[in-house]
Amino acid sequence: MILDNFLWRAALAGVGVAVAAAPLGCFVVWRRMAYFGDATAHAAILGVALALSADLPVFLGALAVALAVAWTVSSLSGRNVAVDTLLGVLAHSALAVGLVAVSFLENVRIDLMAFLFGDILAVDQWDVLVIWGGAVAVAGLLAWRWSALLTATLNEDLAYASGIDPQREKLILTLTLALVVAVSIKVVGVLLIGAMLIVPPAAARVFSRTPEQMAFIAGAIGIVSALGGLAASWHLDTPTGPTIVTVAAALFGICTLAGPVIRASRRA
């Protein structure tokens, strides 16, 4: 079966992450939550350390800490706390504490680089299942709440007047963000999850006329980046996570340059 081949597993894992990250990434871009995504992702390394020391699956530890951080930040925002500063404090201290905690784990030999930058070629069948389970959950949640999430993103008061509670929608984004972080660690690592969230939607913006188009095109760009990055890193013998992000960044550059040309030809 194809899951026996490590390249197939890597490809499936990369595509799964792209499918989960693209629609959520659109909201991260529209709501200007880029730093929020980074903070949650960086903090997840602490969860990795805790999971390893407790002999639990890394996915669970990362999910728990990402959830805790994302929930703390989103419930504090809106009160009179400078969110930007708070995010900086939380993100970097969780990353630092996580790295320190990992160094205490004497009897566990782990490759720290694998968690910081991902190790997609090492994913096993179980990882692929967890990634796709997470991806389906994220895509399903976002599809279910899509209209309400969009309305709450436009204007909170408009949402209230339409019978939508924007706080609840924010909670859904928080939950999906934690899920995406947890499933992406093995693929791109905590330092580059932010890129998988932001870069494909930013590239897709140029070609999109509706929010739905933007989410689908971002998904396609994410999948091309994952597969292209995997192939490139195989041939060039480069680290896979950073290569995937490099391909995504190159696609962003091409889209941004091509955008004005395409729009001009549409008008003509």
Add this chain to the structure above:
Amino acid sequence: MSLVEAQGVSVRIGDTPILSNVSLTIGRGEIVTIVGPNGSGKSTLLKTLLGAIAPSAGQIRRASRLRVGYVPQKLHIDPTLPLPVSRFLSLPVPVPKATALSALERTGVAGLIHRQVADLSGGQMQRVLLARALLNDPQLLVLDEATQGLDQAGSAAFYRLIEELRSELGCAVLMVSHELHVVMAASDRVICLNGHVCCEGAPEHVASAPEYRALFGTGTHGALALYRHEHDHSHDHGRKAAE
């Protein structure tokens, strides 16, 4: 029965008291305007009436299954969000294109249906927002400083449109503004707010009330006449509620 009724409502945000002991009612089909200086709690009062803010004391009663059309103060759309007007009108509830088009026709902007929301001018945006608010056949239209950024001719035209819509649809209108003269001319009843209800009544009554003059001076009084237009129909329901 009234559409919305507030009784002795107080609101605090954090430790700061914003509203104290505010009571008001909005009856069917009347145009009520809330005026008040900056920081007087106008927007907070609207949000409390809509249910976005819970009062710390007092009670809000809304008619059951009240359909509200809300026009926000300003809609900032991030330029990274691609959103045509047609899609915007279908948020959160999808509407048929014919319904969307007729709402846009009513507010005079049917030609904008395929435009991107982020590309609209301030005046176009307000009319699109108003069209969206009309989609669910509202019993109550709520407008929060809806003419911010429009010039005087533009906002006078906007308020005339509101009055036309009220006569056409029979909906009540609750609005907040600081453009006293323009707004007051289009209102049945004016509530002057400064943390509490200073005075309320017909526009002419409020404009000459000492509480109102203490807040705004007498300078705006003359301007009231400038935008006053002839009514070709009466608004007895509104006046009665005021008296």
